[in-house]
Amino acid sequence: MDILWALLTLPYAPVRGLTAVLKVVAREAESRQHDPVHVRRELEEIDAAVAAGELTTEQRNRAQQQVLDRLVGGSGPGRREGGERG
Numbered sequence: 001m002d003i004l005w006a007l008l009t010l011p012y013a014p015v016r017g018l019t020a021v022l023k024v025v026a027r028e029a030e031s032r033q034h035d036p037v038h039v040r041r042e043l044e045e046i047d048a049a050v051a052a053g054e055l056t057t058e059q060r061n062r063a064q065q066q067v068l069d070r071l072v073g074g075s076g077p078g079r080r081e082g083g084e085r086g
Contacts, residue, residue, distance in 0.1 A: 033070060034070070034071060036071070039067055039068075039070075039071045043064060043067055046063045046067070
């Protein structure tokens with residue numbers, strides 16, 4: 001019965017393989033997104049851009065806040081902090 005099942009589902013093997021690869025890529029992207037080493041590197045790149053005159057102080061503050069929000073799980077504009085109710 002296993003051989004029959006394998007033969008019947010053989011055309012779907014590429015889809016299963018692609019799904020497995022996408023899961024691995026997504027897992028790696030998420031781990032990099034929350035890795036302190038990568039976050040620190042991004043913050044250093046932001047500071048270097050400010051030093052080179054590519055970003056203003058306001059843009060730097062906004063970019064740093066986005067990176068730090070991502071690190072701590074994000075308290076973006078749509079989320080409320082401190083349990084506020086409105």
